Amino acid sequence: MAKYILKRIFYLFLTLFIIATLTFFLMKMLPGTPFSNQNRMSPDQLKIVKAQYGLDQSVFVQYVRYMGGLLQGNLGTSFQFNNEPVTALIGQRLAPSMQIGAQAMILGTVLGILLGAVAAIRKNTWVDTLATFISILGLSIPSFVLAVLLQFYLAYKWHIYPVALWDNFQSSVLPTLALAALPLGNVARFMRTEMVDVMSSDYIELAKAKGNSSWKVVTKHALRNSLIPVVTIIGPMAVSVMTGSMVVENIFSIPGIGEQFVKSITTNDYPTIMGLTIFYSFLLVVIILIVDILYGFIDPRIRLGNGGKE
Amino acid sequence: MGVKNNMEQIPNVPKEKFKLIHDENNNEQEKIGTPSLTYLQDVRRRLFSNKVAVVCLTLLSIIVLISLFAPLVAPHNPNAQQVTLSNLPPKLGNLNIPGFNGYQNMGGKMVDAYKQAGASKDTFYLLGTDYLGRDLLSRIIYGTRLSLIVAILATLVDLIIGVPYGIVSGWKGGRTDTIMQRIVEIVSSVPNLIVVILMMIILKPGLGSIVIAIAITGWVTMARLIRAQTFQLKEQEYILAARTLGESSTKIATKHLIPNLSSTIIIQTMFTIPNAIFFEAFLSFIGIGIPAPNASLGTLLSDGQKAFRFLPYQMWAPAIILSIIMIATNLLGDGLRDAFDPQSDD
Amino acid sequence: MDKILEVKDLHVNFATYNGTVQAIRGVSFDLNAGETLAIVGESGSGKSITVRSILQLLAKNADIAKGSILYHGDDLLQKSEKGMDNIRGNKISMIFQDPMTSLDPTMPIGKQVAEPLLIHNNVSKKDAMARAEEVLRLVGIPNPKARMKDYPHQFSGGQRQRIVIAIAIVDYPEILIADEPTTALDVTVQAEIIDLLKELQQKIGTSIIFITHDLGVVAGIADRVAVMYAGKFVEYGSVNDIFYNPQHPYTWGLLDSMPTLDTSEANRLNSIPGTPPNLLNPPKGDAFAPRNKYAMEIDEEEQPPYFKVSKNHYAATWLLHPNAPKVDPPASIKKRFEKFKQLGGSVK
């Protein structure tokens, strides 16, 4: 297991290295300078500013510098926002994003598991149809559409929650709901498929043959076996929540990294875009790694198997 | 054992019934059962007996047809501005249907917005107009068309990259496969949307860029599925036979592999389309997608959102169409999967 | 002898896309205390469905259309779901075909073996585990105390089947149903499992319904044999009746395709030509007729009744009708008749 984890960590860094490199060169291919939409600068001024950001050096030197900085956890300096280091920017804005992201994942996963399990147990009944429909809605309605609708009805019209504000838990409810729909739909569908599979397996048959009531068959055997694989979709779910977060934060004016990312795009703040891209990728590969290791621990077949999975 | 019926009274059967007929009727056996349908007929029958799938298919067909004939169907030019007639509510002829009568709540009173704007008596916009006085219905028709074009093109590019990639990776195996899979791993460890956004920053905004941006990550899933299946197919007897007979790889791929992969390809396509539609909408929503003045579902949503607080109909209409397309493609994908994969019925 | 189970005129249908599959078409048999009944037949003949009906472990689309299943005179088909739960794993238990998939992959095996005890008896967890350990030892799992905490994938196929057997017998069932318990195993392991079942039967005195598609494994374990084809029993009798005085051409076919001591060489090439009928539209006459070398006109028109061959030996073939012509059975069957005479039986 330890060997497997080490190997995975090595690949994690390799992947990040490649992503950082690709991002860097993509950014260098950009047309125009990042300053083109700022006040006109004289050529001299421009030269000074460029030197300040190291843009007067050859691309290769810039690359080596950038990668060196990355190794020390330096994601570069923003062109905007008072030239703040990108890491500082992320640091200030991480908490709100993490909060609504985590809340949405937890809410979506829990509800999704329940919905999927109920659908599987009541397979081919109206309960199943209804659950399937709800999960399809969750999957199909983009989070930004949902966010706007929630904001209009629950905030503007009925004043149940604040419209766009970031202070207490109350203000995180609507963005959480908007973001939870997709994981809910994903988990519910996945859970249903898994559980239908498990319910038709021989060991469930044997569990019935032992004299377990239908309820006990589900709680003692079917649930555990169908829940374990759900762990594997946490990674993709995190991605969809991150994605949704970019607009949802914008709609609700939440000072998170998603809102920052969109803002950086519209202001051509390349170092921030680059830094956030690498940060998002880092977050994702780490989550996937953790999930894989977690999976190895909760599934006895892998935990006790010969050195984990391929 | 239990059964004692009949044994005591041996039935009276005439002797001539006991002529041996030997095995000349061995081959009649097939006729006894119901004729087995061919696989594709079977798939079609299962699909069409699935009510949900049929409804989705019908809805999608209608939407596609309307988009296809947009110039004929749309009542106005989608980009024609008429600033005097901006932000008019929906009106359906001179029928007085609440919500579609051109009246609008202004300061607590219902006012005929058309009269106020000085529109002629027989001017009406079914879904109202936007802030530039453009007909919303026409914009939605053209917007849907553009979104569908993006989705279909992106899906095509997906297929063109993903299918051969998956086949080669699965077929060659070994080192080639390992390297190709590493690439897939790296591509898929960046959140799709980030790649899409990076591409959009680099490329000039427009239809082509969106298609490229979406397809650049989209092929990965397809490639993965195809590779896994190619691995299985490779070991099938008829393919082994074709290999030993020395058929060329291209011929094997087109003659044996692709037909067997088609169900996977069709099903996956049904999940790629809504994905592409989502990305287009997303990009346009944050303002880096389809450039003005053209309409797509994303730009309509984005415009609608700005006015949503006071003129909710401007967002509802595109939101509903977008959701219908997404839901219908997803459900149709499910239906197709069930139809192709009979063990998942009953 | 004590009849503990009586199945009467069982009919089971399945609702499918294409129509109703008549999987079981009137099966009757009984089971005495302590005996072993074997049900043999090609795969798809309805053996599993027959025994699953007893425990009502059928798929959702199944319908027990007709018949009764009397357990000590009580009709199991009339019992509530809860009433059935009290029977399953306690009075009647079952062993499934594939040991690789029969055990819960994420639960330690000790817990799985102890489960029936905890469900049916008012015992403490500790006592149940102690008993589970004892039974695991009984079925031949070495070092059971330590291995109780292990998961199924840490055992070989044969060992897993032993664990499945341990689960089945842990609560001393009156009837043990073994649905092809050896089919998925290696030949050497097969013999071990059969020996184990015989040994356990002696120790705990349970009755066994043993299902197999391989007549070869029947001789060593069964007291009586029922031969099944297309949802019906076509012949049944004692082991000697079926092996040495078979009357139904289908039984002949099965015996002829079986490697025997006499022929010393596998006769697999003699397997019965053709395939079983589609039970969506079962034929009007004898379902075996299309594959039957000895088929007669009457076979196509009317289903044969059971003809009595001797006490407790019956066969459903028109060949036993007094008006039927005398046919010439395969050579290997004639040899068996010889043997039957030596054993003191009278050949019809």
Ligand SMILES: Nc1ncnc2c1ncn2[C@@H]1O[C@H](COP(=O)(O)OP(=O)(O)O)[C@@H](O)[C@H]1O
């Ligand atoms: N769930 C089901 N739906 C439809 N038909 C079924 C189902 N289960 C079993 N059958 C049919 O019942 C017949 C008997 O099956 P089974 O008892 O499993 O045979 P076996 O003798 O191999 O154990 C088969 O022909 C099969 O087609």
Ligand SMILES: [Mg+2]
């Ligand atoms: Mg069976």
